[in-house]
Amino acid sequence: MDHGKSTSAITMRDVAKAAGVSVATVSHVVNDKAGARIGDDAKRRVHEAVSRLGYRPNALAKTLSQGTSRFIGLVADAIATTPFAGQIIHGAQDEAWKHGFVLLVANTDGNKAAEDEAIAMMLEHQVRGILYSTWYHREIVVPEALHQTDSVLVDCFADGSGLPAVVPDEEQGGRTATDALLAAGHRRIAFINTTTPSPAQTGRLAGYRSALESAGIDFDESLVIPAAPEQEGGYASTTRIVDSKATAVFCHNDRVAMGLYDGLREQGLRIPDDIAVIGFDNQDVIAAHLRPPLSTVALPHYELGAAGVRRLLGLETAPSEHPQLIACPPIPRQSI
Amino acid sequence: MDHGKSTSAITMRDVAKAAGVSVATVSHVVNDKAGARIGDDAKRRVHEAVSRLGYRPNALAKTLSQGTSRFIGLVADAIATTPFAGQIIHGAQDEAWKHGFVLLVANTDGNKAAEDEAIAMMLEHQVRGILYSTWYHREIVVPEALHQTDSVLVDCFADGSGLPAVVPDEEQGGRTATDALLAAGHRRIAFINTTTPSPAQTGRLAGYRSALESAGIDFDESLVIPAAPEQEGGYASTTRIVDSKATAVFCHNDRVAMGLYDGLREQGLRIPDDIAVIGFDNQDVIAAHLRPPLSTVALPHYELGAAGVRRLLGLETAPSEHPQLIACPPIPRQSI
Numbered sequence: 001m002d003h004g005k006s007t008s009a010i011t012m013r014d015v016a017k018a019a020g021v022s023v024a025t026v027s028h029v030v031n032d033k034a035g036a037r038i039g040d041d042a043k044r045r046v047h048e049a050v051s052r053l054g055y056r057p058n059a060l061a062k063t064l065s066q067g068t069s070r071f072i073g074l075v076a077d078a079i080a081t082t083p084f085a086g087q088i089i090h091g092a093q094d095e096a097w098k099h100g101f102v103l104l105v106a107n108t109d110g111n112k113a114a115e116d117e118a119i120a121m122m123l124e125h126q127v128r129g130i131l132y133s134t135w136y137h138r139e140i141v142v143p144e145a146l147h148q149t150d151s152v153l154v155d156c157f158a159d160g161s162g163l164p165a166v167v168p169d170e171e172q173g174g175r176t177a178t179d180a181l182l183a184a185g186h187r188r189i190a191f192i193n194t195t196t197p198s199p200a201q202t203g204r205l206a207g208y209r210s211a212l213e214s215a216g217i218d219f220d221e222s223l224v225i226p227a228a229p230e231q232e233g234g235y236a237s238t239t240r241i242v243d244s245k246a247t248a249v250f251c252h253n254d255r256v257a258m259g260l261y262d263g264l265r266e267q268g269l270r271i272p273d274d275i276a277v278i279g280f281d282n283q284d285v286i287a288a289h290l291r292p293p294l295s296t297v298a299l300p301h302y303e304l305g306a307a308g309v310r311r312l313l314g315l316e317t318a319p320s321e322h323p324q325l326i327a328c329p330p331i332p333r334q335s336i
Numbered sequence: 337m338d339h340g341k342s343t344s345a346i347t348m349r350d351v352a353k354a355a356g357v358s359v360a361t362v363s364h365v366v367n368d369k370a371g372a373r374i375g376d377d378a379k380r381r382v383h384e385a386v387s388r389l390g391y392r393p394n395a396l397a398k399t400l401s402q403g404t405s406r407f408i409g410l411v412a413d414a415i416a417t418t419p420f421a422g423q424i425i426h427g428a429q430d431e432a433w434k435h436g437f438v439l440l441v442a443n444t445d446g447n448k449a450a451e452d453e454a455i456a457m458m459l460e461h462q463v464r465g466i467l468y469s470t471w472y473h474r475e476i477v478v479p480e481a482l483h484q485t486d487s488v489l490v491d492c493f494a495d496g497s498g499l500p501a502v503v504p505d506e507e508q509g510g511r512t513a514t515d516a517l518l519a520a521g522h523r524r525i526a527f528i529n530t531t532t533p534s535p536a537q538t539g540r541l542a543g544y545r546s547a548l549e550s551a552g553i554d555f556d557e558s559l560v561i562p563a564a565p566e567q568e569g570g571y572a573s574t575t576r577i578v579d580s581k582a583t584a585v586f587c588h589n590d591r592v593a594m595g596l597y598d599g600l601r602e603q604g605l606r607i608p609d610d611i612a613v614i615g616f617d618n619q620d621v622i623a624a625h626l627r628p629p630l631s632t633v634a635l636p637h638y639e640l641g642a643a644g645v646r647r648l649l650g651l652e653t654a655p656s657e658h659p660q661l662i663a664c665p666p667i668p669r670q671s672i
Contacts, residue, residue, distance in 0.1 A: 012456050023449070024481055027456045070457075082620070086418060093443055097450060102457050105441040107429060113359070114433060120348050120363040121406075121438050145360055231625040255621065262627050265601065284418070285591065285621055289567040291598050 010055045011070065011100055018049035030055075071104045072096050072309060073122035073130040078109050084283065085135040088154060091305030092131060099313055101128060119145045129312045131305075132156070137167055137199050154308035155301075157323040165323035166307045168299050170200050173328030174207020174250075177278045177297045181248040182215050184336050186276060189217075190246035192237050192256050194229035200252070204280065208250060227252070231259035238263025247275060248336070254279035254287045257294055257335075276336045280328075292334035300326045346391040347406065347436055354385035366391075407440045408432050408645060409458035409466040414445050420619065421471040424490060427641030428467060435649055437464060455481040465648045467641075468492070473503055473535050490644035491637075493659040501659035502643045504635050506536050509664030510543020510586075513614045513633045517584040518551050520672050522612060525553075526582035528573050528592050530565035536588070540616065544586060563588070567595035574599025583611060584672070590615035590623045593630055593671075612672045616664075628670035636662045 012030070016023045021042050028038050029046040049055070074092055079085045089105060096103045104127065106118035122130055129150035134140060140153070142161045157165035181189050191208045194201050209219050225240050227233030234256035241249055241260065251257040257279035264275060271277050271292055279287060282298035303326050310316035311324070318324040348366070352359045357378050364374050365382040385391070410428055415421045425441060432439045440463065442454035458466055465486035470476065476489070478497045493501035517525050527544045530537050545555050561576050563569030570592035577585055577596065587593040593615035600607060607613050607628055615623060618634035639662050646652035647660070654660040 012460065013453060022452060023456050024452045024479075027452075027459065027481060027484075082422065084621075086422065089441075089443060090445065097453075102440075102442065102454065104438075105425075105443075106438065107425060107441075109426065116358060116360045116363075117349060117433075118438065120359050123363065124348065143360075145363060148363075231627075235627065255625070258625075283621070285420075285619070289591070289594075291567075291571065 010053045012055075013100065014053055015046065015049045015055050018053060019045040021046060069126045069128065070101050071122070071125060071127045072101045072312065073119075073127040074103050074105045074133060075115060075118055075122070075130055076105065076107045076133045076135070077115075078135045079107060079133060082135050084281075085133075085155065085299075085301050087301035088133055088305040088308075091302035091307075092154070092309050093305070094302075095306040095309035099309070099315075101309075101313075115143060116145065119143060123148055131308045131312060132163075133305075133308070137170065139199070150312055152308045152312045153323075155304050162320060164311050164318070164320045166304055166311060166326060167199070167323040168304065169325035169327050170203025171207040171210070172325070173280065173297045173299075174204035175211045176207070176328060176330050177204070177250045177280060178208045178211035180278055180295065180297075180330055180332070180336060181250060181276055182211060184248070184272075184276060186248035187215075187217060188223070188244075188246045189248045189250060190223045190225060190241055190244050191250045192225045192227050192234060192241070192252055192260065194252045194256075195226045195233075196229055200280075204250075204252065227256060229253055230255045231262075234259025234261075235263045238267060241275075242267055242269070249275065249277050251277060251279045253281045254283040254294060254296055255281075257296070258286055258290055261290055271335050278336060282331045287331070288333065290335075295333045295335045296331050297328050298331050300328055346389045348391070349436065350389055351382065351385045351391050354389060355381040357382060405462045405464065406437050407458070407461060407463045408437045408648060409455075409463040410439050410441045410469060411451060411454055411458070411466060412441065412443045412469045412471070413451075414471045415443060415469060418471050420617075421469075421491065421635075421637050423637035424469055424641040424644075427638035427643075428469075428490070428645050429641070430638075431642040431645035435645070435651075437645075437649075451479060452481065455479055459484055467644045467648060468499075469641075469644070473506065475535070486648055488644045488648045489659075491640050498656060500647050500654070500656045502640055502647060502662060503535070503659040504640065505661035505663050506539025507543040507546070508661070509616065509633045509635075510540035511547045512543070512664060512666050513540070513586045513616060514544045514547035516614055516631060516633075516666055516668070516672060517586060517612055518547060520584070520608075520612060522584035523551075523553060524559070524580075524582050525584045525586060526559045526561060526577055526580050527586045528561045528563050528570060528577070528588055528596070530588045530592075531562045531569075532565055536616075540586075540588065563592060565589055566591045567598075570595025570597075571599045574603060577611075578603055578605070585611065585613050587613060587615045589617045590619040590630060590632055591617075593632070594622055594626060597626055607671050614672060618667045623667070624669065626671075631669045631671045632667050633664050634667050636664055 012023050012026045016026045029043050093103045108115040131154050133154035134156040137155050140156045142158045153165035225237050227237045279294050279296035282296045287294045287296050348359050348362045352362045365379050429439045444451040467490050469490035470492040473491050476492045476494050478494045489501035561573050563573045615630050615632035618632045623630045623632050
């Protein structure tokens with residue numbers, strides 16, 4: 001990757017720093033805005049910094065002469081519009097800003113035509129590169145046009161595509177959840193797993209099995225209960241959980257745990273006294289606000305976005321054959 | 337507003353339409369990409385359309401010559417990163433696409449420096465205009481730089497700023513919620529209102545009062561219960577709700593309703609048989625998934641984003657002295 005050219009471009013921020021003023025002040029002075037209350041001394045310092053640094057106010061002219069802009073594109077299926085993975089944008093944005101880039105977000109809501117057009121538009125505007133990201137971890141077919149620039153897959157992967165990918169470590173996350181229940185003394189631990197085939201389904205199950213094995217506990221197939229990955233699935237699993245005599249439950253996600261809470265309450269069971277529960281995702285709006293607040297394992301959305309930008313800019317390297325795994329940390333609350 | 341220049345610019349999309357091929361095909365042909373499997377006939381049609389329409393593949397060169405780009409900027413405080421108002425982005429994006437613009441989203445998470453810089457960057461890149469939007473309805477202080485281009489406030493307002501604003505109709509929403517309870521025969525209706533001063537606090541209360549008045553019911557101050565606008569606030573209101581002998585409750589938002597559900601259940605009260613509940617927001621992840629599914633009133637986030645773009649492009653006009661009000665529609669489920 002060649003990012004020397006773009007990172008050496010002079011921005012308003014550089015001018016502001018050199019002149020010791022705010023970016024807004026630079027903007028006012030450079031655009032010669034009538035009526036802005038800027039002192040003569042500040043004006044002088046801005047003009048000096050502009051001339052010393054060779055700053056050209058028109059970013060587009062600069063982009064034309066250099067061949068890349070200071071944009072990084074983020075093509076998302078539904079991240080900006082679903083209440084789930086927004087922190088991917090937050091992390092990518094913070095990391096992009098840190099290196100003087102602006103994140104250009106196009107949320108396509110899974111519309112293939114909109115996606116093609118967004119990528120084409122980004123290429124026309126000569127972005128530094130494109131992050132292609134999905135709102136949940138899954139395998140994708142790479143849009144052909146992504147190969148026309150530097151691209152990184154975030155929260156998704158495409159084996160054999162040659163594109164670097166950054167994804168959550170589902171197996172470590174499943175192990176972490178199960179370990180938290182084991183650490184509290186539980187030995188008979190049920191796992192309500194999703195019925196949706198996905199890296200989360202297989203990875204979290206592998207982590208659950210591996211944690212049990214390390215603790216010397218035999219895997220018992222009957223303790224793995226398939227359910228729809230939302231409140232309704234958790235609620236519907238209540239009878240099987242009660243019948244299983246499990247003293248603790250690892251739920252595929254926080255929504256499942258929320259439904260199970262309702263079911264257990266109806267059975268007169270108290271959490272965590274009668275049965276311990278741990279979720280997965282650390283979903284805003286839900287996890288911290290259940291009664292009792294839900295212990296869970298976080299999906300590292302912020303870190304996925306930030307790591308994606310670092311990979312794109314060549315600031316962090318990893319073998320491209322396999323997705324780079326980002327750890328899912330435990331979030332202890334009161335349900336264990 | 338002068339949007340003739342920018343809307344007449346020729347895009348890849350125009351070429352694709354004229355040539356009867358996909359945008360990706362145009363991109364391949366225009367960028368003369370080796371290895372792309374494009375038929376000779378399609379290539380010929382693209383080249384003909386390019387020459388007939390006068391399309392220039394470099395969007396930046398075109399922008400420079402025209403003075404505005406095909407970007408609309410969206411400066412958001414935390415819309416893309418909180419699980420709440422993401423549909424503002426969805427609506428703005430769909431409407432922008434419809435008119436040949438790409439939405440450039442900068443989510444600043446309330447960081448003033450990042451915000452100033454995002455606006456400066458958008459101005460440098462000669463956006464068609466800027467939507468300035470907040471994740472909940474509130475009054476703002478307008479960043480000075482917004483006056484340097486066409487700007488529209490979305491889900492926020494600044495009286496006297498001269499900028500057009502598009503906000504939800506909180507009062508109509510409060511009336512709609514109360515009317516839904518009245519229509520089910522309830523006469524003694526409590527209102528758990530937020531303790532946070534906001535247009536939602538005053539507007540929804542005004543709507544509640546106005547609906548009662550239209551139904552010939554005296555306003556009873558003791559039925560308005562202040563609470564923190566989240567699950568914990570709803571739960572904490574349980575005793576006052578039970579003591580009030582209300583047969584129905586209008587909750588300031590869905591999170592409050594979720595907490596109240598827990599409290600009422602602990603008291604052995606069934607929803608809606610013993611007491612009816614309606615929420616507000618129609619918050620994803622929660623409203624449809626409570627037991628029973630929560631009847632509520634939707635915040636029109638999608639429509640706010642779309643209306644903001646239409647105002648910006650001059651496709652919809654309204655007096656600028658007052659914010660334009662967007663209706664909050666009822667979402668009936670099973671809690672009434």
